[in-house]
Amino acid sequence: MGLMTLERPGGKRRRHLDEVLLALEGVSLRFGGVNALSDISFDIRKGEIRAIIGPNGAGKSSMLNVINGFYQPQEGTIRWKGRERRRMNPYLAASTGIGRTFQNIALFKGMSTLDNVMSGRALKMRRGLFWQLVWIGPARREEIEHRRRVEEIIDFLEIEHIRRTPVGKLPYGLQKRVELARALAMEPELLLLDEPMAGMNLEEKEDMARFILEVNEQFGTTIALIEHDIGVVMDLSDRIVVLDYGRMIADGTPQKVRREQAVIDAYLGVAH
């Protein structure tokens, strides 16, 4: 499939795949009668690219929403950076280093690319109302400092030319990229990407795959990736979780998962 030619710049990736960054234990999530997730346990290790795959409605997005505290699972626990949490909440997740992008683009439509990416710095900026009002002095210095960092990310993702454009006017592929930039601006330790390549053409997909790899390698960011394109998943990820109807049906390296009969039946066999 498409991305076999993809080069990994650093050659063999250097990583410490033994340190567990996030672990889910027996997580179940229900919406009324719907079991979105049933008794899911898996972990994400520091520095890896962890793919979550499965047919539509399998519970992948719900999984990410549990991880960053938007949904509260009825059962189960989450260990995040060694601390056990019964409940996560979005503020806690964001401020302790979980960033994400969304399946349906959730950019701030009325703002420019630059402001969207700057908004990723919201939690890192400290100056309060008084200094914001006065502007001259600390608030301005802080803004410039963060602007510098944001410009690096903008350069990195090659979106300099659309810096001033209101994001609503951008084509779909670029919007996805701005969303990645916004998430990166949070400098997350764990980056959750919900179908970052959905609806893209081959070239855009290759760009996005390259960015994901570079983020992982250059910044050492751990990535949880939901993606439907099996070729991309097999190429990019270190380990894969497979969900089907809210249940986990496989977990392991691409080579291992590819051979599991349950996966072939539930997903690969049907979709391809």
Next chain:
Amino acid sequence: MLYRETGQFRTSYAADQAIFPLRQDRIGLAAIALVAALAVPLLADDFFINTIMIPFLIFALASIGLNLLTGYAGLLSLGTGAFMGVGAYACYKLTTFFPEVNVLLLILLSGFFSAGIGFVFGLPSLRIKGFYLAVATLAAQFFLDWCFNRIGWLYNYNASGAIEVPTREAFGIVLTGPTATPLARYMAVLALVVLMTWLASNLVRGRIGRSWMMVRDMDIAAELMGIRLLRTKLLAFAVSSFYCGVAGAMMVFLWLGAAEASSFGINVSFQVLFMVIIGGLGSLLGSFMGAAFIWILPIVIRAVPATLGLDIGAATVEHVSFMLVGGLIIFILIAEPHGFARLWQVAKQKMRTWPFPY
């Protein structure tokens, strides 16, 4: 090519962040400042200052207040009139208790009272949005209106039920009450409005302004990026109400000289809302343009028959002016839903490339 940008390179992020990065804009602003601070005081008569300039500036400030809430944070409010009233009554009580204190300071302090009330009435905004929130603020409007009418303490139990502004000074100059000159009041209004506009422009371009726009554009994404919605919305309510409160206090103390509950009715809320929408949601400059349009146009229309020597009854003129302004609002909103601020942007874009559009 009025707006030729060529050659004006921004060499640092600091320069890039300036409110007016372009030289043309800075020149324009300086010209407006000169007119407002020198030409108007020197050339304009009392009528012009009293009926046009002072109320225009005060309504512009109220519009900025509402714009911070509705245009930037995306929270619709129909309680502007009442929040202005809170500022006015607070200032009245403050000057009753502290007659010696600089009245400009008291006007600014009254903003804190309206900010507090705005904060309280902003609490439902966590649970409800859009029209439902508008209805909640409408409830605030009626409740506060009732308070202004029924709580005698607020108007010092005057038989008339109205508040009458006593003579008060700032820096040795009489600013309020019957003996204050229009010019002195104008300069005070101008100073406060300029100061507060500057503060607002600082606020909206930094972290807090962005957090408001995040909530406005996509509250779920904002929340998942760690923005605490309630705090952010309540801050918007508080700051917005502060501005409205100060505008209300200025309205009574530096313009009308007296007021009663009906001065802060739902009509005022709608009037300010029109100004914000016509001017452009999310634009401070637009607030000024909207206030100018809604406040000044009817005055001009009313003056037309007299200037032309036509003998038309005052009531008819009033109705015609109502219809004309209403019609124009609808026309403008169809032609450019984003208001004057957007029209101005487009015009600037055209001037930049003129005379070669491509």
